[in-house]
Amino acid sequence: MNSTRQQGPVVSTQSTQQVPKHEIRPGQSIELLKELHILTQDGKLNQDSRRKLKQVYHLYQFIEPLLQEIQNEHASVQLVDHGAGKSYLGFILYDLFFKTLTDSSHIYGIETREELVIKSQELAKKLAFPGMSFLNLSVADSTGSALLPPRVDVVTALHACNTATDDAIQFGLKKKARFMVLVPCCQAEIASVLKKNKGKSTTKEALTEIWRHPLHTREFGSQVTNVLRCLQLEAHGYQVSVTELVGWEHSMKNELIIATYKNLPRQRPLQRLQELLHTLGLEEMQERFFAPSVGQAEA
Numbered sequence: 001m002n003s004t005r006q007q008g009p010v011v012s013t014q015s016t017q018q019v020p021k022h023e024i025r026p027g028q029s030i031e032l033l034k035e036l037h038i039l040t041q042d043g044k045l046n047q048d049s050r051r052k053l054k055q056v057y058h059l060y061q062f063i064e065p066l067l068q069e070i071q072n073e074h075a076s077v078q079l080v081d082h083g084a085g086k087s088y089l090g091f092i093l094y095d096l097f098f099k100t101l102t103d104s105s106h107i108y109g110i111e112t113r114e115e116l117v118i119k120s121q122e123l124a125k126k127l128a129f130p131g132m133s134f135l136n137l138s139v140a141d142s143t144g145s146a147l148l149p150p151r152v153d154v155v156t157a158l159h160a161c162n163t164a165t166d167d168a169i170q171f172g173l174k175k176k177a178r179f180m181v182l183v184p185c186c187q188a189e190i191a192s193v194l195k196k197n198k199g200k201s202t203t204k205e206a207l208t209e210i211w212r213h214p215l216h217t218r219e220f221g222s223q224v225t226n227v228l229r230c231l232q233l234e235a236h237g238y239q240v241s242v243t244e245l246v247g248w249e250h251s252m253k254n255e256l257i258i259a260t261y262k263n264l265p266r267q268r269p270l271q272r273l274q275e276l277l278h279t280l281g282l283e284e285m286q287e288r289f290f291a292p293s294v295g296q297a298e299a
């Protein structure tokens with residue numbers, strides 16, 4: 001994406017820099033960038049903030065075509081961002097895409113930290129962004145909340161902690177979201193089950209060497225979690241792509257999962273999901289990675 005390509009710094013020896021024009025897009029709110037501390041009050045950019053802006057732009061290039069696809073199908077776009085934090089993603093999405101829409105398109109930020117929710121609410125008010133709401137709810141509780149619309153088109157979850165990504169997937173499945181854009185954080189649950197079940201007779205095979213050492217238990221657990229998430233999504237008819245979120249160099253967690261509902265055949269991914277849970281001794285995780293039974297799967 002040309003607009004995010006970094007060029008030589010204007011002032012290379014200082015922590016703040018003049019903003020190269022290509023980093024600010026036409027129509028973009030300078031006030032928002034200052035409020036998000038991406039720009040300083042005198043309009044300069046510091047290195048950390050510049051990285052954050054670059055990352056969010058990078059993610060935006062994946063999300064923008066999905067928003068356009070929704071618009072081709074119906075008038076308004078409903079997007080829910082789970083584990084929103086300071087809502088960088090939501091605000092940038094709103095500023096770049098939603099701000100000029102005249103329909104009822106809306107972005108909802110879901111966040112358990114009340115102070116962040118209040119800050120985001122205040123900022124949306126200050127910037128006159130009426131199509132943004134922030135709810136002090138857990139991802140799990142938001143699934144049944146009447147404060148959210150019955151139809152949600154796009155679910156995003158950017159580094160939502162631990163099992164919050166799994167809850168975001170449940171949310172997306174329940175809402176029959178057309179797209180889910182997930183950049184998972186560390187998930188400790190699978191690793192803890194692998195650890196607990198080490199040495200059980202069902203898993204006393206050479207395969208268990210893969211997660212025998214504690215460091216490997218954690219890494220393999222994390223890898224398997226994302227594999228199970230993908231299979232679960234496929235077992236619900238989604239097409240899944242997994243790529244690396246390049247430019248995300250500040251974080252080790254840079255796996256980007258994009259799921260698109262296509263009503264694809266579910267039987268094979270469902271069988272694979274169940275087989276994998278069984279092979280790894282993870283049967284107790286069936287509820288977490290629930291999927292329709294084979295009989296219902298093609299219904």
Ligand SMILES: C[S@@+](CC[C@H](N)C(=O)[O-])C[C@H]1O[C@@H](n2cnc3c(N)ncnc32)[C@H](O)[C@@H]1O
Pocket residue numbers: 082083084085086087088089110111112113116137138139140157158159160161163164167185
């Ligand atoms: C690592 S931060 C990421 C914030 C933001 N998405 C970003 O990438 O800048 C994770 C956020 O998720 C929130 N969170 C964690 N578990 C949650 C849950 N179950 N429901 C809602 N929010 C949650 C945390 O409070 C935190 O603000």
